[in-house]
Amino acid sequence: MVFAEAAALESSVSLVGYLALFVGIGLVFVFVNLLVGRFLRPDNPHQEKGEIYECGEPTIGSSYVQFDLRFYIVALLFIIFDVEVAFFFPWATVFGKSEQLASLADAEQAVASGEVLTEDAQRLLLEMGVAEPTVPAGGELAIAESAKTLSLITLIDIAVFFVVLMLGFFYVWKRGDLDWVKAVVNERRRNRAPSAEA
Template identity: 55%
Template sequence: MTSIVGHFFLFTLVAIGGLIVPLLIGRLVRPKLPTAEKDSIYECGEPTIGSSYIQFDLRFYVVALLFIIFDVEVAFFFPWAMVYGTATQLADPALSEPQREVLSQTLLGDANATAVAADTARQLAWTGFFDILVFFSVLLVGFAYVWKRGDLDWVRAVAEQAKQAAARPRTPPPVEAPAPSQPREPVGV
């Protein structure tokens, strides 16, 4: 128990030192030459106009977050494909014993691994198949939720107006009867 506390204390000291030491070095090394131009607010090469307290459109962040989430989740398909492909190859009963040993070593990541039996590989392949179905269905449910919420619509106001216009019953505009023509009075009388 004492060694765990000692390790935790040492880890905490290293973590705090790893945060504080670069800040202190930067404070000592960097030049201190403040000028009015350096202290002015600068954004994207343009001088600021108006207040910075404006309502910013969050759709850019939503699109970026959705991309990152789905991109990271799709990256999990690659290790699965490696395991599933190797397991389906090992499930072939016609595979020779030396080939089975090489594939088993690839699948297990161990150079001293023994050959995996075809039945075990078939069971692993089916388990992997159902695992990816669950994973992919969770992705699809998340995608459907985001789509239903309207987060994929670039301009929500335009999309909402289109929905409201489609929901309204289409009735032709009322036809007005023409006004009865009145006789004209002669000009200059």
């Protein structure tokens, strides 16, 4: 038991080490390219280079205008609701593999003979991060129960995530941030209020 925990810890440490190595090499690569570009590009400041790029069209009026805040709000909301989709993939992977493992154990196809896991069960456990998959003390019943527990935990986890996400969405909606022109919406509300009282 202690050996299995030590092996799992060693596996986690090596995974974090590889991740840190990857991030470090990526940062070095970015900064080396920026440094090479700094030394190789010509330094020729010019007044026209300070102008805002207008796609080849002659500018009409000042090009230093502030964009309407509505564009930023829509872009921010899109990014928030688009990025959250990335959080569904790890959850779906763990949930799917735990459901597969539970169905294997329920069909009594997880343990081949006595103390040996089938290839499918070993593969699923390895993909879920178990360093050395072995048959637990309870056999297939223990495998099925632990896989179903993991499925339930992941289901609760994504439900909480989704509820928090929807609460944020309803808050933004209630505040009126999804209304393209707030002034028009506020005026409609004011016009409706006296007629409702009468």
